[in-house]
Structure formats: C-alpha cells, structure tokens
Amino acid sequence: AEIRQWIxxxxxxxELEQAIRDAFAKLDADGKGSFAVRSSATAEDLPDASFAGQQETFLNVVGIDDVLDKVRHVFASLYNDRAISYRVHKGYAHADVALSAGIQRMVRSDLGSAGVMFTLDTESGFDDVVFITSSYGLGETVVQGAVNPDEFYVFKPTLEAGHYPIISRRIGSKLLKMEFDPERASGASVRTVDVPVSERNRYSLTDDEVIELARYAMIIEKHYQRPMDIEWGRDGVDGKIYILQARPETVKSQQSGHDVQERYRLKATGEVLVTGRAIGQKIGSGKVRIVGDISEMDQVRAGDVLVTDMTDPNWEPVMKLASAIVTNRGGRTCHAAIIARELGIPAVVGCANATDVLTSGKEVTVSCAEGDEGRIYDGLIETEIEQVQWGEMPEIGVKVMMNVGNPQLAFDFSQIPNAGVGLARLEFIINNNINVHPKAVLDYPNVDSDLKKAVESAARGYASPRAFFVEKLAEGVATIGAAFYPKPVIVRMSDFKSNEYRKLVGGSRYEPEEENPMLGFRGASRYLAADFEECFRMECEALRKVRDEMGLTNVEIMVPFVRTVQQAEKVIALLASHGLERGKNGLRVVMMCEVPSNAILADQFLEHFDGFSIGSNDMTQLTLGLDRDSGMELLAADFDERDDAVKFMLARAIQACLKANKYVGICGQGPSDHPDLAEWLRDQGILSMSLNPDTVVDTWQRLAAK
Structure with missing residues (x-):
C-alpha cells in the first residue's frame, strides 16, 4: 500500500505530462468525451496466463486532470495485493513486469450492450465456434460476473461459407446494468441500476448483431493465428459495434492433444440442492464455506467449497485453496469462471440462491461432469476418474459412430474417435431444451392461464411460442451437427410414446392413456395422424432451418417405427411436402429398422429410403414378444439381441441393404453391451455401428484385436 501511494x-x-495533455487534447477535441483509462502489462494476456483483472481500469473519466490522476492509479496497481499474488502463483519475477496505461474514448454501451466473446468453446476447447456473452450496459458487469448474461454460439465453417449459423442461444437473467452516473455522486463515475423486466425477457443482441460479432471474431483470430478472448461494446447512440480489447485465450488453447481424456463420474447421485452453469468438467467436494465479502477470506481452508455472491480479482489468493467454487451471479465468461478454468477447479456460476440454500460447514459435492448444468449435491458422493487414452485408431472394416442425445455434451463427445453420429435423439432436446408439449405451443392462445404462464416463461426471448419450439429444436440439432461437421449426423424424428409426451408441460391435456404405449401411438403413425400434422410440421421446419439456413447439410433424417410399406410411402411424401425432399441438397433419409415387418419386407421398404439404421432394442422385443417398458426385469434378463431369431432378422435387413447398395448401420444398445454381437455384426457386413460414447474406444480397440 505504501509503494502504491508513493506512485x-x-x-x-x-515532458511526459505535456505529452499526455497534447494527445488528450486531440482525442477530446470537442471537450465532451468520456474515457476509459486501462492497464496493459507486459506479462498480461500471454497465451499461458490471463492476468485477468489484476490491474485497475477506470471508466467514465472526464477531463485531463481526472485522466492524469487515473493514469497514476493504473501505474500503482502494478503493486496491488492480487497482482503480487498472481505473479507469485505464475512464477513471474516482479521486476520483469512493466505496465502501461491506455486511454480510450468510451463506447456508449451504457445505453446499449456489451460483453465478451471467445473464438472457441471455453469448456470443451472445441474451436469451430465463436462463443458470445452479452448483457445491457457497460461490459464490466459481464467480466466481473455481476450478471448472468445472454449466450450465443455461432458455427465458424458455415458462417465463412455465407450461411447464418447461430447454433445456440440462451437467455440470461440480466438483472443489473452498469451505466454512467450523470451526478458523479460520491466521486463515482458509474452506477449500477436494475434492468426493467421487459428488457430482461428479451435478448440483448439481435441475430444480425450476433453474426456481425462472430465475423469480427474470426477476422481477429485469423490475424493473431490463435484462439482469442475479445471484449466488445454496442454503442446505444450510433448503434455500431466496437471491439474494445483482444487477448489470447489462456486455458483450452494451451492444453495439449485430445488423445487422452480424463473423465469424472459420480458413482451415485443424491439430492440436488442448487444448480447453475458448469465450468470445467470435474467434480469437487468438501465443506461449504460461505464468504460474504473479501474481509472474510481468511475463513477459507484448503479443500473447502467456496460459496459467495460473485468474485473479483481480489479473491484469487483464496480461490486456489478451494476444491470447488459456487457463485450466485455470473456467466461462463465472468472472472470466477476464467480463473477456475485456469486453476483447474470445478465451478458452478449463476446459481442465483446458493448463499441462501447452502450453509457453512455442510458437506457437499459439486459436479460439473454432467453437461452444461452444474449441480451441488447434498453430502460427499464417491467419484471415479477414468483415463481414456487413444492414439491413431486402426481400420476395422466398419465405421464406429456414436449415439448422442444431449447437445451440451456434443462438443466433448466429438473429440472421441468417431465416424459421425448414428443416432441423435430429438426427444432429449424436446425434454430438456423445450419441455412443452407441441400442441400446447400451437394452442397457446386458448389454453388455461396456468399453462399459458408456463408456455410464456419457457418462450422468453422468442417471437412467439411456436417460434420458440422451432428455434430451440433447431438449436439442439445444430449444436450436434456442428460438433461433428462434416461427418454425418443422423437425426431421428421424435419417437416419444404417449406416456412420455404426457410428462411434458401441458401433455396430460393432449395425450391418451394407452395400456401399452410402447406399441401404440408413436413414430410414423403419429406423423401421419391429422391432429398431429402441425406438430410434425414444426419438427420439419427445425430440420430445414438447420440444413438450409445454417448450412449443416451433414444432418440427415431417420424415420422411426414405420409399420407398413404404405406408411413408408406416405411419410416420405409428407417430408417432401414440408421441404425435406429426399436427395434435395444431398439429403439422405433412412428408416429405423425395428419392426419385424421392416426386415421381412426389407426390399420393399428400401424402395422409399436411402438405407436402414437397425434399432435392435425394439426389434428384440417385437421379435420375441417382450415389453421392455413393463418392468419385468427378470423376464427381460433372459433375452437379448443375440437370440437366433433376432439375429435372423438383423442378418436379413443387412443383406437387403448390401444387395441394394444402400446404407445399413445399427444404433441400438446391443453392440455397446455385447462385444460378441459387435463382432458378429461386422462379420455380417454391416457398414456402421453407433455406440454409446463411453464404449466407443473400448469396442473399437476390441474389434481391432480380433
């Protein structure tokens, strides 16, 4: 503190003061400008160290005298406590770090919006996307983690080809914004105010602005030849977007190859106390330590779970003691998230109420290993860590694809050796990203008030509930399609049974109660039903948007549970009427071969499709007269896909496809569960096997050894 005061x-x-005065006079020729005085240290923003927020930045600085004062404070911040601690942690000699002050005219993003963007996905390191965060007002709230911002992903390869690929959006709560303080009360130059509810319920950027930002990010990345972390602001006066700062991304881009993965898994589950955004993919556990403000930092012990409202750079000396970090506020580009990644500590940010729900001393497990949602579980749950290693995978005479349902895990899964996705399930996306029955969306003006409120809440930020359903479905499919691009991604149209549809918001209003839904109103029968036509149209619109607008033509279509050849003919015509014509723009439409009639009349079904993907689960139950939903585990345990009758059906379907020179793969559970079945399928000449991601490497290596 004494050194800082001397400075x-x-x-x-x-001579220096006059030079600053002369330069400032040119910069502020009209005398009406507002400026930011920012630090830039010689060791700051290197590819292996972010130094995020270590030195000071001052906003809304007005007049030369104020500028000179703030420059001295920036110089002095080279010796603040957090910067000294960070240099020690990173192994930098204090004397080797120099610092300059930059003076920039401020963009009026206090009247617009601002945020941070990365030219890769900050969690997985997947580098074909631009990840953008945005909130109203000055960008400090996003950087500091004071708000939960809006988030967007844009796919770089098809953006470069002229498409419009916003593959994911997530609306943030955006409760606060920072703006200039016209009164400059108590000497403060900025103030924080509440955001009106109407603005919170809208995205803080238009789609066109998201695309514009992504293009800027690609230009900057191309110039620096490395992944970048970029701050930006949209001026609310002139409406233009400005790039404020660009620095190397310091975590994922520094990690060596992807041929080894460390996977964390919970060996059990428990009561979920709090949820938020997962940072990293690890699991941490320990005793909760709630820290109200920086004065209480000395209470944190090594291995504690640090729980607080939000962090800033002053917290870093204690963050590295924690086994995990949990915050009420912040998004995936906030200070807590950046430092947690750098330290390799799991963090869950933007929980809203963690400090209210959790209590100091309580033992918890913090899991970031279950996708985009981070979960804080009650108690200490045993964890296993698996090292999965692969080098160059050998040729084995069959393509190994994978089954993917969760778009949030797609970027990670794509780094495992694969030949694409043999089964992407729309049901997961509808369940988790939408959770509203399609008829409730279409019937929105006429539903009761409680259901109307639920639909409105889900559809925040979208033009209408119908637009929400289509866009969210498209985003989920596009995320999986982008993760594996340009490899094929076979998307199965929705295959909910009526009992599953009933669980969606509003579902009980529209679905029958069937005795055996597994054999009931599902698959092609549902698409062709008159009262489901508009629902199916929305699915088709989503797929068309992914392929035509976003340019993800690697996305292919699979039609499930086609009972008769007549249904096959009708469903192909229905797809074409909704703009998904087989063969147009390279579209391949395959059929899920899962009903015995499909194998028995394989030649006739193949006249209407580009191949089969065998669903061995349903083929087994329908060939052997089982009901895999009945709960009769003892009965089901006696039978599986290796039964001779089932293998007869599988062999018949495979041979028909090979004879017709059409695609044939399998996407059922069988090859994942039974390595001997995988070997038999390869011997039959099957072209691909789609496996659960956690069995891909083992099955591939086992087949290579045979």
Missing part, C-alpha cells in the same frame, strides 16, 4: 503522489515528469 500516486509522485508528479509526472513535465
């Missing part, structure tokens, strides 16, 4: 109190040399 603040020491006058500038006359």
């Amino acid at each position: 603040v109190d020491t006058p500038f040399p006359a």
Whole structure:
C-alpha cells in the first residue's frame, strides 16, 4: 500500500505530462468525451496466463486532470495485493513486469450492450465456434460476473461459407446494468441500476448483431493465428459495434492433444440442492464455506467449497485453496469462471440462491461432469476418474459412430474417435431444451392461464411460442451437427410414446392413456395422424432451418417405427411436402429398422429410403414378444439381441441393404453391451455401428484385436 501511494503522489515528469495533455487534447477535441483509462502489462494476456483483472481500469473519466490522476492509479496497481499474488502463483519475477496505461474514448454501451466473446468453446476447447456473452450496459458487469448474461454460439465453417449459423442461444437473467452516473455522486463515475423486466425477457443482441460479432471474431483470430478472448461494446447512440480489447485465450488453447481424456463420474447421485452453469468438467467436494465479502477470506481452508455472491480479482489468493467454487451471479465468461478454468477447479456460476440454500460447514459435492448444468449435491458422493487414452485408431472394416442425445455434451463427445453420429435423439432436446408439449405451443392462445404462464416463461426471448419450439429444436440439432461437421449426423424424428409426451408441460391435456404405449401411438403413425400434422410440421421446419439456413447439410433424417410399406410411402411424401425432399441438397433419409415387418419386407421398404439404421432394442422385443417398458426385469434378463431369431432378422435387413447398395448401420444398445454381437455384426457386413460414447474406444480397440 505504501509503494502504491508513493506512485500516486509522485508528479509526472513535465515532458511526459505535456505529452499526455497534447494527445488528450486531440482525442477530446470537442471537450465532451468520456474515457476509459486501462492497464496493459507486459506479462498480461500471454497465451499461458490471463492476468485477468489484476490491474485497475477506470471508466467514465472526464477531463485531463481526472485522466492524469487515473493514469497514476493504473501505474500503482502494478503493486496491488492480487497482482503480487498472481505473479507469485505464475512464477513471474516482479521486476520483469512493466505496465502501461491506455486511454480510450468510451463506447456508449451504457445505453446499449456489451460483453465478451471467445473464438472457441471455453469448456470443451472445441474451436469451430465463436462463443458470445452479452448483457445491457457497460461490459464490466459481464467480466466481473455481476450478471448472468445472454449466450450465443455461432458455427465458424458455415458462417465463412455465407450461411447464418447461430447454433445456440440462451437467455440470461440480466438483472443489473452498469451505466454512467450523470451526478458523479460520491466521486463515482458509474452506477449500477436494475434492468426493467421487459428488457430482461428479451435478448440483448439481435441475430444480425450476433453474426456481425462472430465475423469480427474470426477476422481477429485469423490475424493473431490463435484462439482469442475479445471484449466488445454496442454503442446505444450510433448503434455500431466496437471491439474494445483482444487477448489470447489462456486455458483450452494451451492444453495439449485430445488423445487422452480424463473423465469424472459420480458413482451415485443424491439430492440436488442448487444448480447453475458448469465450468470445467470435474467434480469437487468438501465443506461449504460461505464468504460474504473479501474481509472474510481468511475463513477459507484448503479443500473447502467456496460459496459467495460473485468474485473479483481480489479473491484469487483464496480461490486456489478451494476444491470447488459456487457463485450466485455470473456467466461462463465472468472472472470466477476464467480463473477456475485456469486453476483447474470445478465451478458452478449463476446459481442465483446458493448463499441462501447452502450453509457453512455442510458437506457437499459439486459436479460439473454432467453437461452444461452444474449441480451441488447434498453430502460427499464417491467419484471415479477414468483415463481414456487413444492414439491413431486402426481400420476395422466398419465405421464406429456414436449415439448422442444431449447437445451440451456434443462438443466433448466429438473429440472421441468417431465416424459421425448414428443416432441423435430429438426427444432429449424436446425434454430438456423445450419441455412443452407441441400442441400446447400451437394452442397457446386458448389454453388455461396456468399453462399459458408456463408456455410464456419457457418462450422468453422468442417471437412467439411456436417460434420458440422451432428455434430451440433447431438449436439442439445444430449444436450436434456442428460438433461433428462434416461427418454425418443422423437425426431421428421424435419417437416419444404417449406416456412420455404426457410428462411434458401441458401433455396430460393432449395425450391418451394407452395400456401399452410402447406399441401404440408413436413414430410414423403419429406423423401421419391429422391432429398431429402441425406438430410434425414444426419438427420439419427445425430440420430445414438447420440444413438450409445454417448450412449443416451433414444432418440427415431417420424415420422411426414405420409399420407398413404404405406408411413408408406416405411419410416420405409428407417430408417432401414440408421441404425435406429426399436427395434435395444431398439429403439422405433412412428408416429405423425395428419392426419385424421392416426386415421381412426389407426390399420393399428400401424402395422409399436411402438405407436402414437397425434399432435392435425394439426389434428384440417385437421379435420375441417382450415389453421392455413393463418392468419385468427378470423376464427381460433372459433375452437379448443375440437370440437366433433376432439375429435372423438383423442378418436379413443387412443383406437387403448390401444387395441394394444402400446404407445399413445399427444404433441400438446391443453392440455397446455385447462385444460378441459387435463382432458378429461386422462379420455380417454391416457398414456402421453407433455406440454409446463411453464404449466407443473400448469396442473399437476390441474389434481391432480380433
């Protein structure tokens, strides 16, 4: 503190002060400008160290005298406590770090919006996307983690080809914004105010602005030849977007190859106390330590779970003691998230109420290993860590694809060796990203008030409930399609049974109660039903948007549970009427071969499709007269896909496809569960096997050894 005060109190040399005055006079020719005085250290923003927020930045600085004062404070911040601690942690000698002050005219993002963007996904390191965060007002709230911002992903390869690929959006709560303080009360130049509810319920950027930002990000990345972390602001006066700062991304881009993965898994589950955004993919556990403010940092012990409202750079000396970090506020580009990634500590940010729900001393497990949602579980849950290693995978005479339902895990899964996705399930996306029955969306003006409120809440940020359903479905499919691009991604149209549809919001209003839904109103029968036509149209619109607007033509279509050849003919015509014509723009439409009639009349079904993907689960139950939903585990345990009758059906379907020179793969559970079945399928000439992601490497290596 004494050193800092010496620097603040020491006058500038006359020559330097005059140079600053002359330059500022040109910058502020009209005398009406507002400026930011920012630090830039020589060791700051290197590819292996972010130094995020270590030195000071001052906003809304007005007039030369204020500028000179703030420059001295920036110089002094080279010796603040957090910067000294960070240099020690990173192994930098104090004398080797120099610092300059930059003076920039402020963009009026206090009247617009601002945020941070990365030219890769900050969690998985997947580098074909631009990840953008945005909130209203000055960008400090996003950087500091004071708000939960809006988030967007844009796919770089098809953006470069002229498409419009916003593959994911997530609306943030955006409760606060920072703006200039016209009164400059108590000497403060900015103030924080509440955001009106109407603005919170809208995205803080238009789609066109998201695309514009992504293009800027790609230009900057191309110039620097490395993944970048970029701050930006949209001026609310002139409406233009400005790039404020660009620095190397310091975590994922520094990690060596992807041929080894460390996977964390919970060996059990428990009561979920709090949820938020997962940072990293690890699991941490320990005793909760709630820290109200920086004065209480000394209470944190090594291995504690640090729980607080939000962190700033002053917290870093204690963050590295924690086994995990949990915050009420912040998004995936906030300070807590950046430092947690750098330290390799799991963090869950933007929980809203963690400090209210959790209590100091309580033992918890913090899991970031279950996708985009981070979960804080009650108690200490045993964890296993698996090292999965692969080098160059050998040729084995069959393509190994994978089954993917959760778009949030797609970027990670794509780094495992694969030949694409053999089964992407729309049901997961509808369940988790939408959770509203399609008829409730279409019938929105006429539903009761409680259901109407639920639909409105889900559809925040979208033009209408119908637009929400289509867009969210498209985003989920596009995320999986982008993760594996340009490899094929076979998307199965929805295959909910009526009992599953009933669980969606509003579902009980529209679905029958069937005795055996597994054999009931599902698959092609549902698509062709008159009262489901508009629902199916929305699915088709989503798929068309992914392929035509976003340019993800690697996305292919699979039609499930086609009972008769007549249904096959009708469903192909229905798809074409909704703009998904087989063969147009390279579209391949395959059929899920899962009903015995499909194998028995395989030649006739193949006249209407580009191949089969065998669903061995349903083929087994329908060939052997089982009901895999009945709960009769003892009965089901006696039978599986290796039964001779089932293998007869599988062999018949495979041979028919090979004879017709059409695609044939399998996407059922069988090859994942039974390595001997995988070997038999390869011997039959099957072209691909789609496996659960956690069995891909083992099955591939086992087949290579045979």
